[in-house]
Amino acid sequence: YMSENQFFSISSYEELESTVASFPDNIKAYFRRRWYILECSKCDEYLFYVNPGVTPNPNQRDKSYDIAFDYGLKFDVKGTVIPRQMRSSVEIEQLLRDPSPMVKFYYDKQSHGRRFDMQNRLFVVHHSFVDEHREFYLRCAWGTKQKIYQEYCNNVKKIKFINYEGCTASVIFILEREKNKLTYSINGLSK
Secondary structure, X not given: OOOXXXXXXXXXXXXXXXXXXXXXXXXXXXXXXXXXXHHHHHHHHHHHHOOOOEEEOOOOOOOOOOEEEOOOOEEEEEEEEOOHHHOOHHHHHHHHHOOHHHHHHHHXXXXXXXXXXXXXXXXXXXXXXXXXXXXXXXXXXXXXXXXHHHHHHHHHHHOOOEEEOOEEEEEEEEEEEEOOEEEEEEOOOOO
C-alpha cells in the first residue's frame, strides 16, 4: 500500500488522508493510528530536549537515538502501552514496581525486522485503568508530560536504570486511575 519512505515523508493529516483515500477502511485506520503515534512521538522527543542538558539527535534519519543527555547517555524514546498479555490488574501493579518483564518483552518482541536495533530505550508507557482505549488521550497530555519529563531530566543521574542485553532501559508510566486524573511513575527514581 505504502512504502516506509512514503509514510515517513507525510507531513500533515491532510496529506495522509489524500494518500490513503483509495485504501480499504481497515488499512486507512492502520495508517491513521500509525501516523498519529508517530506525531505524538515527535512531540514526546521535543518535550525532552527542551530541557537543559538534553539535545536531539541532529540526524533525523539516524535511528540509534532520539535524545542525548549532556553527560553521554542516549535514548531512543518509545511511546507504547502495556502489552495485552500483561494487563491483569495484579500484573500491572507488579510492573509498576518492576517493569523488567515488560522491558524484556519490548526488546524481544518489538525489535524485529527492518527496525531491529538493540539500543538504549526510554519507554513512555501509557495506561488507563478507566478504559484502555483512552491511550490516545494519555499520549497527548502535553502539559502533564512536560512536567514529568522535566522531573525526569532534572533527576536523570539519580535514576536506577534497567539493563537488558547490554542496553540501558528506562520506563516512565503515564497512568489514568480515575477519568481525567493522570498520575505517573518514573521507574528507578526514589521520591
